[in-house]
Amino acid sequence: MLEQFAKQSNLPEYKIDQFNNQYYKQAISSFDELTTWSKDLRELLKQQVDFSSLTHIKDHYSSDGKTIKTEFKTKDGFNIEAVLMQYKDGRNSVCVSCMSGCPVGCSFCATGIMGFNRNLSYKEIIDQILHFQRILVPKNQRVTNIVYMGMGEPMLNIENVEKSIDIVNDKDKLGIGIRHVTISTVGYVPQLRGFFNKGYTPRLAISLHAPNQKLRTKIMPTISNLHPLEQLMNFSTWYEKTFNKRITYEYILIKEVNDQPEHAIELSKLLFKRLALVNIIKFNPSKELKYKASSNKTVERFVKILNNRGIKTTIRYSMGKDIGGACGQLHSINSGNTK
Numbered sequence: 001m002l003e004q005f006a007k008q009s010n011l012p013e014y015k016i017d018q019f020n021n022q023y024y025k026q027a028i029s030s031f032d033e034l035t036t037w038s039k040d041l042r043e044l045l046k047q048q049v050d051f052s053s054l055t056h057i058k059d060h061y062s063s064d065g066k067t068i069k070t071e072f073k074t075k076d077g078f079n080i081e082a083v084l085m086q087y088k089d090g091r092n093s094v095c096v097s098c099m100s101g102c103p104v105g106c107s108f109c110a111t112g113i114m115g116f117n118r119n120l121s122y123k124e125i126i127d128q129i130l131h132f133q134r135i136l137v138p139k140n141q142r143v144t145n146i147v148y149m150g151m152g153e154p155m156l157n158i159e160n161v162e163k164s165i166d167i168v169n170d171k172d173k174l175g176i177g178i179r180h181v182t183i184s185t186v187g188y189v190p191q192l193r194g195f196f197n198k199g200y201t202p203r204l205a206i207s208l209h210a211p212n213q214k215l216r217t218k219i220m221p222t223i224s225n226l227h228p229l230e231q232l233m234n235f236s237t238w239y240e241k242t243f244n245k246r247i248t249y250e251y252i253l254i255k256e257v258n259d260q261p262e263h264a265i266e267l268s269k270l271l272f273k274r275l276a277l278v279n280i281i282k283f284n285p286s287k288e289l290k291y292k293a294s295s296n297k298t299v300e301r302f303v304k305i306l307n308n309r310g311i312k313t314t315i316r317y318s319m320g321k322d323i324g325g326a327c328g329q330l331h332s333i334n335s336g337n338t339k
C-alpha cells in the first residue's frame with residue numbers, strides 16, 4: 001500500500017495521517033480527491049501506487065436494497081465476491097473473501113465446488129471493505145463489522161488475514177474494534193491455536209454442520225479427515241478455558257442429511273455445558289449443489305430439541321438470498337483465470 005511510497009518519498013508523519021484519513025475514513029474514490037496533498041505529490045502517488053488492487057465488476061442489490069453482493073476481478077484475472085449487509089440496528093457488516101475459490105471443498109458450499117484459484121493478498125481483502133465504505137460514507141454511514149465468511153478458509157491464508165485485521169483495527173485506518181470482527185473457520189486446529197496465541201481476539205465461529213465424525217466426514221471430508229471432530233472439540237475446550245468466551249457453532253440444516261431429531265440430540269450432547277451458541281442456517285439451494293433445504297417445520301423441531309436441552313440457539317436470517325449472496329452461495333460466475 002502506501003508504506004513503500006512514503007519511505008521512498010521521505011513523507012513526514014502528518015502526510016501519512018492525511019492520507020489515512022482521506023483514504024480509509026472519508027473513503028475517497030480516486031487519488032485525485034486526496035486534496036490534502038499537493039497536485040505534484042498526488043501525481044507521483046498515482047504513478048507509483050494502484051488506487052485499488054481490484055477491478056469492480058458489478059453490484060447486485062437484493063430486492064429490499066439492504067444487501068449488496070459485489071463481484072470484483074483481481075489484477076491477474078480471478079473473480080471474487082463480497083457482501084454488504086445493512087441491518088435495522090445500524091450495523092453495516094461486510095462479509096469478505098480471503099481466497100478466490102477454496103481448496104477445502106465442503107459438499108454444501110458453492111465456493112468449494114468452484115475449486116481453488118489462489119489466496120488473496122491483505123490489500124485485496126481490504127479493498128473489498130473499502131468498496132462498501134465508499135458506498136456508505138456519502139450516506140453518513142460506515143462499515144461497522146467485518147466477517148471473514150466469504151470465499152475461502154481464513155486459517156489457510158493466515159498471514160494476509162492477520163495483516164488485514166491489523167488495518168481493520170488500526171484507529172488511524174478503518175478503526176473497527178476487534179469485538180466487531182468475526183473469523184469463521186471449518187477448524188484448522190494448529191493454525192487457530194497459533195492465531196489466538198498471537199493475541200488476536202476476534203469473535204470465533206466454527207462451521208460444524210454435523211454432530212459426529214461420521215456425518216462430518218461425509219459432508220466435509222477434507223477438514224474432517226485432517227482434524228477430526230474430537231481434536232476440534234479439544235481446541236474448543238482450550239479456547240473456552242483460555243479466553244472465557246463463547247464460540248458460535250454454525251450449523252447449516254440440510255434436508256434429510258443432518259436435520260433429524262437424532263442429530264439435534266447428538267449435537268446437544270456434544271455442546272452440553274459448553275460456552276456455545278448454535279447458529280442455525282437454512283441451507284441456501286444453489287444450482288451447483290445437490291442438497292435441498294429443510295422445511296420450516298423441520299427447522300423449528302430441530303431448534304426446539306436444542307432449546308429443551310439447554311443449548312442456546314439462533315436462526316440466521318440469510319440476507320441476500322435472492323442475489324446469491326447468502327451463506328454458502330458465494331461463487332464466481334467465471335471462476336477461472338481469464339487473463
Ligand code: SF4
Binds near residue numbers: 102106112113186207
Ligand atoms: S465452507 Fe468454507 S472451507 Fe468449506 S468449501 Fe466453503 S469456503 Fe471453503
